Structures are given as C-alpha cells and as structure tokens.
Amino acid sequence: MDKRTFLKNSAILGLGGALAGTFPGTLKASGMISKEQSGGELYKLPELGFAYDALEPHIDAMTMEIHHSKHHAGYTRKFNAAVKGAGLEEKSIKELFQNVSNQSPGIRNNGGGFYNHKLFWKGLSPRGGGEPAGELLKALEKNFGSYESFRETFSAAAATRFGSGWAWLVKTDGGLAVTSTPHQDNPLMDVSEIQGYPLLALDVWEHAYYLKYQNRRGDYISAFWNVVNWESVAERFNKSTK
Ligand code: MN3
Numbered sequence: 157m158d159k160r161t162f163l164k165n166s167a168i169l170g171l172g173g174a175l176a177g178t179f180p181g182t183l184k185a186s187g188m189i190s191k192e193q194s195g196g197e198l199y200k201l202p203e204l205g206f207a208y209d210a211l212e213p214h215i216d217a218m219t220m221e222i223h224h225s226k227h228h229a230g231y232t233r234k235f236n237a238a239v240k241g242a243g244l245e246e247k248s249i250k251e252l253f254q255n256v257s258n259q260s261p262g263i264r265n266n267g268g269g270f271y272n273h274k275l276f277w278k279g280l281s282p283r284g285g286g287e288p289a290g291e292l293l294k295a296l297e298k299n300f301g302s303y304e305s306f307r308e309t310f311s312a313a314a315a316t317r318f319g320s321g322w323a324w325l326v327k328t329d330g331g332l333a334v335t336s337t338p339h340q341d342n343p344l345m346d347v348s349e350i351q352g353y354p355l356l357a358l359d360v361w362e363h364a365y366y367l368k369y370q371n372r373r374g375d376y377i378s379a380f381w382n383v384v385n386w387e388s389v390a391e392r393f394n395k396s397t398k
Pocket residue numbers: 223227273359361363364
C-alpha cells in the first residue's frame with residue numbers, strides 16, 4: 157500500500173490501534189499495556205507514559221518494569237476483585253477511601269496500591285527534576301520557608317517511615333503539608349494522620365529501590381528528586397485551589 161492509503165487506513169483504525177498491531181514490542185517497552193491485561197475491568201492499570209528505562213540512572217529499568225507490570229498490575233487486579241466481591245462497583249474510589257476504616261483489608265490495601273502507584277507514576281518524568289515554579293513554589297515557600305526546606309522535610313518523612321509505606325505532599329484545608337503513611341494507606345483515607353488531596357507521592361517499599369540501591373533508601377530518595385515531574389504536581393496543586 158502506498159503512503160497515502162496507509163495514512164488513510166491508520167486514520168480510520170486510529171493510529172494507536174494500527175501501531176499496536178504492528179509493533180507490540182515497542183508498546184511493551186514504553187510501559188503500555190495490552191487489552192488482555194486491562195480487560196473490561198472497572199479500574200485499569202495506567203500507562204507510564206514513558207519507557208521503563210527512561211528514568212535511568214535514577215530509577216533502573218528492571219525495577220520500573222517489575223514495579224509497574226507485576227506489583228501495580230497485581231494491586232489493580234486484586235482491587236477489582238475486592239470491589240466486585242463486596243458489590244461496591246457503584247462507589248467512587250474517593251468514597252471508598254473516605255470510609256476505608258469500615259472496608260475490608262482487600263479494599264484498603266489493594267485500593268491504596270492501585271491509587272498510590274497511579275499517582276507515583278504521574279509524579280515522575282524523564283524530563284523531570286529541577287525546581288517547582290509559579291503558585292506551587294509560592295505555596296511551598298509559605299508553608300515550609302523555602303523549597304530546600306520542603307525537600308528536607310519530605311525526604312525525612314520518606315527516610316523515617318518505618319518499614320513499607322509512602323511519603324506525601326498534601327493539600328490540606330490549612331495549606332500544604334508533608335506526611336507519610338504505612339503499607340498502602342494514603343491521605344485520602346479516613347485512617348491517615350494528615351488528610352487531604354495528595355499532590356506528590358514517593359513509594360518507599362523495598363520493591364521500589366532494592367534492586368539498585370539495596371538497603372540505601374536515602375540514596376533512592378536523593379535520586380527521586382532528579383525525576384520529579386513538577387509540571388504534573390503544579391497541575392494537581394492548581395486544580396486543588398480552584
Ligand atoms: Mn510499590
């Protein structure tokens with residue numbers, strides 16, 4: 157077929173569909189997922205939006221691939237099963253979290269695992285790093301004194317979270333706050349010490365860093381700042397202030 161016919165057919169099929177059939181390897185490498193994996197489920201494993209090796213050397217490709225295609229896929233699958241099993245399909249994930257103390261461990265752990273990783277990926281970018289700007293920077297300076305001081309507070313929360321859990325930057329009624337949660341809990345849950353709208357998440361489970369950093373969680377936290385997607389964090393912040 158000539159180029160024009162190809163382009164026309166691609167437009168009809170939708171370019172994504174045409175490429176998916178042609179280059180499955182490319183899509184796998186870029187962290188996209190097959191139809192079989194997402195199925196017709198209520199909650200779908202999101203795409204990363206970048207290749208598994210795109211965050212090298214800060215976060216290694218194998219960690220990213222296992223983290224996304226095994227860990228996150230597992231939470232997603234089990235969350236769907238738990239929601240279905242409890243007949244909670246009509247509840248929004250926000251409603252489930254607001255009342256999570258009354259839900260089963262399956263909903264709490266897998267719902268958290270599904271949501272937290274989704275937010276974690278959004279906060280990462282191969283073009284990330286640098287410093288926040290605009291209203292977000294002003295708010296960080298207002299709440300923490302300076303960007304550097306915010307970074308120290310967040311890093312300390314991530315470093316001192318005992319065992320498995322997460323560090324968070326959260327928009328609360330009173331402004332911005334840093335907190336950490338155990339297991340797969342998050343600040344949208346009624347069990348969280350500080351509750352609010354999560355802007356930035358850092359996974360400090362060992363599966364997030366052990367292959368590359370082993371026991372050096374501090375090195376992983378330092379490396380994280382090189383890949384933070386400040387544009388995405390600012391977008392969430394602006395949305396939360398409207
Ligand atoms: Mn994880």
